[in-house]
Amino acid sequence: MGFADAVNRCFGIGKCRHTTGGTMCPSFMVTREEQHSTRGRARLLFEMMGGHLAGGPGLRDPHVKQALDLCLSCKGCKGDCPVNVDMASYKAEFLSHYYAHRLRPRTAYTLGLIPLWARAASHAPRLVNSVMHTPGLAALAKAAAGVAPARDAPSFARETFRSWFEPHQGSATLRPVLLWPDTFTNYFQPDVAVAAVEVLEAAGFSVRIPRANLCCGRPLFDYGMLHT
Incomplete structure (x- = not known):
């Protein structure tokens, strides 16, 4: 199925406008818009x-961008919507086109590319x-990363899971x-x-991990960096 x-x-049933119960849609539950x-x-x-729309044809309309900004890409709609509207995927596709050949916000490069930064930081985690x-x-x-000052920075583990x-x-x-250790498990927790390995071995399994450093791709997906 193509993007169009x-x-x-969506056929407009409006289940996403519920303000209690379910997951869909957290941003609407707050703004009620x-x-x-x-x-x-x-x-x-x-x-x-x-x-x-006023922005004309194409996937760069500012009104759509504004509406999607508060989408958490939680995929609550994918499970709660009767027809499984997947707004997280639509947002990723839209952002991929919206920022094609354009500079993205700083957070896209700092958080979207967190696998690269985390791997670099793992060489000197204490520093x-x-x-x-x-x-x-x-x-x-x-400030350089575009992160809110009130947010606490996560701590990098002194030893990665792979090590x-x-x-x-x-x-x-x-x-x-x-066992697939993702970026956050490998570098932060x-x-x-380790606990998963212990449980699996206690259950009678021999644990293997991928040879290469692999990321689940979710940070890239969230920022529409689909071709990175």
Whole structure:
């Protein structure tokens, strides 16, 4: 199904306008504005594809961009909507076109490319943590990254999960199972993956991990960096 067809899935039942129960749609629950409901966003996308908005045809309409800004890409609509409207995917596709051959906001490069920054920081995690938690330096780093000053910076683990796992020897006689450590587990919370290894081995499995550093791709997806 193409993008133009996908945005036609919504038939306007309005379940996304509920303010209690379910997941869909958190931004509407706060603003109570139609443009921030799944239905409202789907309608704007439909009008955009038909060339009926002030911005004209094409996937660079500022009205659609504004409506999608508060979408959390939580995929609540994918599960709660009767016709499974997937606004997170629509947003990613829209942003991919909207920023084609354009500079993106700073947060897209800092958070969307977090796998690259985390891998670099893993070579000197104590130094990076010191900078990110020292008053003054932390404020400068957050300002450069486009992160709100009130947000606490996460701490990088002193040892990544991959480093911990490297000398780990699984039993060749047990059933193999693949454990995929994502960016956040590997660089920020390796204890979660370590615990998973212990549980799997206790259950009689021999744990394997991918040879290459792999990211789930979600940070790139959230910022519409679909061709990165």
